Amino acid sequence: MNALTHFRKEIKAYFPESSELILSESFATHPRFNFYFEIKPGERFLLYLNSDGDDLGYTLKCLEFRDSDVLKRLINSYPTIGSKAFNIGQPRTRISFIYRAENRISVTQTGGDIHDDFNWHEISASHLLQGLDPLIKN
Template identity: 55%
Template sequence: MDVLNYLRDEIKAYFPESSELQLSSAFANHRRFNFYFEIAPQQRFLLYLSWDGDYDRFTLKSLEFSSEEELERLAAAYPEKGSKAFNIGRPRATVSFESRGGNNLSALEFKGAVRLDTNVKELSGRELMQCVNPFEG
């Protein structure tokens, strides 16, 4: 799906040290609706991108964990355990949005410590990343 690739590129551009966590081959035949990204090494925040699977609706969250070590341990378990590994993360900022094609994103809902005027309806990928950036503010 093009919008997923666009969002991956935006995450990588905004957080250049980020990396997408990969599941083991045991999950190869399952459709993926949840994607996790370590933002940078040795920190306690993770980005969670959820796709609804049928429409172009998404949720992007920054999750906070109690320590760098806890996140490192959970990330190591993710390939075999899947998304349940991160259930103890606390949402810090959440933006629900839909893709209108290309890089046109339409905000549906903002929650938490969002760093953008929540009255805005149209977002760029960069603005979306600014919304959930746990290192600012």
């Protein structure tokens, strides 16, 4: 299993109510390096997973929107207009990392509202997701 497939499954496991957003068929011929996840219906947060294209380096961001209604409208427009639908989202948390193997992720850079104070040098995907989870209260 490649890193993107594994990490997308980890997101779905950590956020069981999440759903990956799907583009329309008109985008099917474009290379896809960005993946968006609604983490829970009715919330104002969206996860954005970006691959640098070499299947090693990734960035995971949590975007925050003014309210859940705004996000819902943007999600509904995403299939036809693509990622530019989410340009008004404010970055809440950013974690850049290298995927070494299953449960061996090396964080290279962080920013924003990171939870927990732990060793970021080699962690599991679920630990990384816990670090940026916007639904955890500080």
